[in-house]
Amino acid sequence: MATLKEVALRAQVSTATVSKVLSNTPYVSEETRARVLRAVAELGYVPNLAARALSKGRTYIIGVVFPYNYDHLFADPLITTILEGIETVCTEQGYNVLIVTPRAPVIESAQYQRLAQSGYLDGLITIETLPDTPASTIPEQLGYPWVALGYRSALGNLNTIQSDDFAGAKEIAAYLIGLGHRHMGIITVEETDLAAAARRMSGYRSAFENAALNFDQVPCERGSFSVESGYQAADKLLARTPHPTAILCLNDRMAIGAIQRVWAAGLQVPQDISVVGFDDIPSAAYFAPALTTVRQHAEEMGERAAQMLFEIIGQRASDNRRGTTQTPSGFKPIVFPSELVIRSSAAPPPGRSLESLRR
Amino acid sequence: MATLKEVALRAQVSTATVSKVLSNTPYVSEETRARVLRAVAELGYVPNLAARALSKGRTYIIGVVFPYNYDHLFADPLITTILEGIETVCTEQGYNVLIVTPRAPVIESAQYQRLAQSGYLDGLITIETLPDTPASTIPEQLGYPWVALGYRSALGNLNTIQSDDFAGAKEIAAYLIGLGHRHMGIITVEETDLAAAARRMSGYRSAFENAALNFDQVPCERGSFSVESGYQAADKLLARTPHPTAILCLNDRMAIGAIQRVWAAGLQVPQDISVVGFDDIPSAAYFAPALTTVRQHAEEMGERAAQMLFEIIGQRASDNRRGTTQTPSGFKPIVFPSELVIRSSAAPPPGRSLESLRR
DNA sequence: TACTTATAGTTAAGCGCTTAACGGTGCAAT
DNA sequence: ATTGCACCGTTAAGCGCTTAACTATAAGTA
Numbered sequence: 046m047a048t049l050k051e052v053a054l055r056a057q058v059s060t061a062t063v064s065k066v067l068s069n070t071p072y073v074s075e076e077t078r079a080r081v082l083r084a085v086a087e088l089g090y091v092p093n094l095a096a097r098a099l100s101k102g103r104t105y106i107i108g109v110v111f112p113y114n115y116d117h118l119f120a121d122p123l124i125t126t127i128l129e130g131i132e133t134v135c136t137e138q139g140y141n142v143l144i145v146t147p148r149a150p151v152i153e154s155a156q157y158q159r160l161a162q163s164g165y166l167d168g169l170i171t172i173e174t175l176p177d178t179p180a181s182t183i184p185e186q187l188g189y190p191w192v193a194l195g196y197r198s199a200l201g202n203l204n205t206i207q208s209d210d211f212a213g214a215k216e217i218a219a220y221l222i223g224l225g226h227r228h229m230g231i232i233t234v235e236e237t238d239l240a241a242a243a244r245r246m247s248g249y250r251s252a253f254e255n256a257a258l259n260f261d262q263v264p265c266e267r268g269s270f271s272v273e274s275g276y277q278a279a280d281k282l283l284a285r286t287p288h289p290t291a292i293l294c295l296n297d298r299m300a301i302g303a304i305q306r307v308w309a310a311g312l313q314v315p316q317d318i319s320v321v322g323f324d325d326i327p328s329a330a331y332f333a334p335a336l337t338t339v340r341q342h343a344e345e346m347g348e349r350a351a352q353m354l355f356e357i358i359g360q361r362a363s364d365n366r367r368g369t370t371q372t373p374s375g376f377k378p379i380v381f382p383s384e385l386v387i388r389s390s391a392a393p394p395p396g397r398s399l400e401s402l403r404r
Numbered sequence: 405m406a407t408l409k410e411v412a413l414r415a416q417v418s419t420a421t422v423s424k425v426l427s428n429t430p431y432v433s434e435e436t437r438a439r440v441l442r443a444v445a446e447l448g449y450v451p452n453l454a455a456r457a458l459s460k461g462r463t464y465i466i467g468v469v470f471p472y473n474y475d476h477l478f479a480d481p482l483i484t485t486i487l488e489g490i491e492t493v494c495t496e497q498g499y500n501v502l503i504v505t506p507r508a509p510v511i512e513s514a515q516y517q518r519l520a521q522s523g524y525l526d527g528l529i530t531i532e533t534l535p536d537t538p539a540s541t542i543p544e545q546l547g548y549p550w551v552a553l554g555y556r557s558a559l560g561n562l563n564t565i566q567s568d569d570f571a572g573a574k575e576i577a578a579y580l581i582g583l584g585h586r587h588m589g590i591i592t593v594e595e596t597d598l599a600a601a602a603r604r605m606s607g608y609r610s611a612f613e614n615a616a617l618n619f620d621q622v623p624c625e626r627g628s629f630s631v632e633s634g635y636q637a638a639d640k641l642l643a644r645t646p647h648p649t650a651i652l653c654l655n656d657r658m659a660i661g662a663i664q665r666v667w668a669a670g671l672q673v674p675q676d677i678s679v680v681g682f683d684d685i686p687s688a689a690y691f692a693p694a695l696t697t698v699r700q701h702a703e704e705m706g707e708r709a710a711q712m713l714f715e716i717i718g719q720r721a722s723d724n725r726r727g728t729t730q731t732p733s734g735f736k737p738i739v740f741p742s743e744l745v746i747r748s749s750a751a752p753p754p755g756r757s758l759e760s761l762r763r
Numbered sequence: 764t765a766c767t768t769a770t771a772g773t774t775a776a777g778c779g780c781t782t783a784a785c786g787g788t789g790c791a792a793t
Numbered sequence: 794a795t796t797g798c799a800c801c802g803t804t805a806a807g808c809g810c811t812t813a814a815c816t817a818t819a820a821g822t823a
Contacts, residue, residue: 059773072770094524096809098454099778125484132505143502146491165453272690301690328687331631331660418803423781431800455779458808
């Protein structure tokens with residue numbers, strides 16, 4: 046609670062001198078430096094960050110904006126893993142992380158809007174799971190240092206970090222096709238709920254078309270990310286005759302739900318039906334059967350996002366210093382590969398299952 | 405980027421008036437109010453929070469301090485669930501959450517120390533998994549609004565939110581005993597790594613003693629929270645002859661690891677060996693066999709912690725207003741019950757397994 | 764000797780906001 | 794006519810820090 050002034054008084058110097066000592070500015074004698082430092086120690090002085098922020102125009106806080114329409118936000122391991130990556134880099138750089146979870150579509154979220162423009166944040170990382178939300182727009186308008194994890198077609202995806210959803214989806218679909226599956230089902234989500242959904246669906250489609258399979262008549266149900274919704278969606282898929290021999294799920298949690306439903310039907314995974322997911326959440330490996338899925342490099346993506354943000358912040362700062370007008374350009378999108386993780390929830394289709402089921 | 409001053413200029417009033425309008429202070433005519441509001445809208449004015457924080461002495465940011473020695477912090481669903489609870493309440497109250505993850509024992513973490521004392525935070529919630537870390541001490545010394553999730557024997561556990569680890573552990577141990585198990589093994593962690601560890605162990609002990617079983621000769625291995633470490637610990641437990649018919653694990657992840665090891669030995673859970681966990685992480689329900697474990701009310705605990713914090717903040721504020729000296733007292737600890745969740749990873753011991761193993 | 768220049772420290776303005784204290788109005792009550 | 798007071802608005806003093814601009818001294822240079 047001691048202030049700079051009190052330190053100055055005690056050390057018998059001006060506040061400017063104390064400030065200089067604290068910021069390691071040169072031209073302070075060893076003797077006064079020592080005196081100041083002693084006063085600081087004696088008073089247990091800690092600079093007031095709000096004051097510093099006001100006068101320096103920097104807060105050393107960066108905001109991480111979560112997607113708003115997720116069911117249980119932090120329950121998604123992918124998101125928390127990304128957060129962890131971000132957090133690591135920010136801490137290294139001496140920045141703090143403020144988490145922003147808009148509870149309304151971003152455009153309506155007063156909380157978010159204010160924060161973004163309040164000068165409280167030195168930068169913003171948005172985790173954008175939705176297609177082109179206005180969240181994408183605002184920071185850019187402000188010339189605000191900002192990076193998005195996700196897609197932003199509007200601005201040519203500048204300053205974004207992405208996962209190669211298309212390639213990952215294509216690969217896992219091709220894998221199932223390679224195993225011999227011809228009748229598959231898909232559990233997806235509303236494309237308005239997840240920007241990546243469309244990419245993954247395109248990936249699936251591409252694999253199907255490569256194998257000369259008609260993608261448009263593949264049965265497809267929609268869930269809402271959760272295990273429960275995966276169960277429900279699988280329920281509908283299994284009601285078909287013949288039922289699919291493999292189910293492609295847009296995320297792991299729905300895959301787990303789908304597997305529960307398959308079990309409930311008295312069938313085995315993968316012997317009777319193969320089920321694959323997407324994301325490779327931590328428990329995917331320990332689930333039985335261990336999930337065949339697609340891994341995204343979430344932690345690295347988070348780290349890279351933070352690094353990119355700091356590059357932007359640094360660049361802005363030097364621009365300002367030399368009075369250059371801001372380069373309105375940005376970084377090209379960084380696309381992280383996603384990789385097929387083969388475990389044991391997928392296998393070749395049962396030999397004559399189709400025939401036998403048709404009886 | 406517009407400032408109060410600019411708004412005032414445009415609305416042709418003083419900055420004080422603008423400020424009053426913005427804070428809904430009475431005694432402003434409808435007409436000027438409208439004029440000010442229009443100017444605000446036209447300029448897209450958003451108050452600068454750093455300035456507001458400085459002049460009001462409040463930042464509307466509360467810090468959540470994570471335990472420092474966790475392997476993969478955010479990977480622990482318990483922690484993220486708590487965070488979610490905290491976040492919910494804070495958002496409701498118009499507060500933001502800053503996450504603080506000391507990367508060193510708290511006492512050495514300059515980052516943490518400064519933050520706590522920098523006036524940047526209106527309050528602190530520490531998630532304390534360790535026994536009486538200095539983290540517990542500092543905020544209290546400062547009379548800083550602060551709540552801990554965990555145990556703090558030093559201060560009579562004032563202002564803490566706890567889970568009834570003892571009762572939960574006792575209950576699950578008693579459950580296994582009730583099923584008929586007599587030879588059990590325990591997978592715990594270092595007590596210096598988790599304050600609750602001692603409580604849970606006491607709970608186990610109590611159940612054993614109630615059943616007149618000698619707790620001290622129960623084989624006990626130590627892991628480090630992770631699935632992998634559970635596997636390793638189970639490995640040692642299974643090396644014994646006779647091996648235990650049930651394994652009590654201090655958390656679910658280690659239980660999952662232990663189950664993997666049991667499978668690797670060609671044994672079935674729960675037919676051959678029962679394995680139970682603690683925490684009831686989300687995937688516990690979907691794991692096969694679904695884990696019998698102990699649920700903690702993590703989200704509610706987080707919410708309650710935040711509520712308690714706001715009560716303290718409010719109380720401080722009114723104290724200051726009427727100049728009362730701070731009541732150094734605090735709230736009594738709130739203990740959340742933990743409840744046994746019976747699923748399918750535990751069953752009675754195999755009929756004659758004891759005899760047959762002893763051959 | 765006079766003029767730089769490096770060093771050491773101070774002054775004071777200012778970051779953008781809040782708020783106590785202080786005028787002025789009108790108008791009802793004395 | 795005087796007082797009281799509810800109402801509307803302004804002035805100005807901070808909040809605690811940073812930093813440009815300045816003063817002052819000592820040492821180096823032509």
